[in-house]
Amino acid sequence: MTHKKSLFLVFTLLVMSFYTYGQLIDTRIEVKKYSVQEISHPGIMHSGEELNAIKAHVNNGDEPWSSAYKAMVVWKGSSLDWTPTPFAHVHRDSYGANRVGDPQIGNDAEAAYSHAMQWVVTGNKAHAEKTIEILNAWSSTIDTITGKDDNLVAGMIAHKYCNAAEIIRYTYDNWPQDEVNQFKDMMLNVFYPLISNYYTNSMNSNGNWGLSMVNSVLAIAVFCDDVELFNDAIAHVMGTEVQPYSTFSGYIDATTGQCQESGRDQGHSQMGLGYLAAISEIAWKQDIDLYAYLDNRLLHGFEYFAKYNLGNEVVYYNMYGKFKDVISEKSRGKYQPIFERVYDHYVRVKKLPMPYTKQIVEQIRPEGFTSSMISWGTLTGYQGDPID
Secondary structure, three states, rough: HHHHHHHHHHHHHHHHHHHHHHHHHHHHHHHHHHOOOOOOOOOOOOOHHHHHHHHHHHHHHHOOOOHHHHHHHHHHHHHHOOOOOOOOOOEEHHOOOOOOOHHHHHHHOOOOOOHHHHHHOOOHHHHHHHHHHHHHHHOOOEEEEOOOOOOHHHHHHHHHHHHHHHHHHOOOOOOOHHHHHHHHHHHHHHHHHOOOOOOOOOOOOOHHHHHHHHHHHHHHHHOHHHHHHHHHHHHHHHOOOOHHOOOOOHHHHOOOOOEHHHHHHHHHHOOOOOOHHHHHHHHHOOOOOOOOOOHHHHHHHHHHHHHHHHOOOOOOOOOOOOOOOOOOOOOOOOOOOOOHHHHHHHHOOOOOHHHHHOOOOOHHOOOOOOOOOOOOOOHHHHHOOOOO
């Protein structure tokens, strides 16, 4: 090798090393920006300030909270006569086949959340005690969740229980610590092992699976004050790792705004978007702004979905070669309660327009029940001025 070539090689290696070092510095800055040192409470989907505001608005008869609250309390699980039905072994196979203890595990989770919210609004201790009754019934009984859909069941349900438990733990004084610990054990030993593989989940699974798992991992991390677990889940959803479908960049296309599941059906696309929205809100409660991540990627995903489902044409391509070359019309125009909070954040907080999402929000308000995500989105997600 000539002397000039040797010098050129040394120079090239130096440049590359400086570039790599710069990338490492940038990565460290990025990680620090999107991680926490401690966890704030209550801090999953609801802050203490928000809970107080909901209480005040409902008791004042303000809209849309008043109508949204009425919609919640007429749901069957909102009654104080509701009795939990815990199972030691929950089982579900693909497409909901061979169910044991499901949907009971989900209905009880939603009932626990409804009674926690009713406790907040009314101050009636019976609702707080009903929430505790449900949480204790399951945490003292369940041992396993099995079946081909085991991690999906865990991902769709754990965050619901954690939201109810978080509200009670930080607003009500009479949940004994040993029962709190028992609930933690259920989350860490029954639910978490099934959803801890969100970053290596098979590429055969669509994005809503992994995102449901990330959402519940974050909820568990907050309730259990596990900073490392929280930061790991945030780092995953921001990345492009083994399972890109369950990340912001992998689920929502940068150019079109379409979802990884847009070619599958519109129902599952909403689930993926809904979980990303919940993930963003949990992060927001801990002073991490995932709403703004990747130039407001979540906003573009919601607007793409809303535009198409309102009957408009959109640009579409088969993102991963997994579905058809045309966007799916299945479940088009059938909406789940995932829009209110996202719309409130981007329009009220960020002052960004969401014209298509606005149309859906106004069409379906107040948002109602969903078996897979947090229900009653208008009651808890609308934070603007009262509507005449």
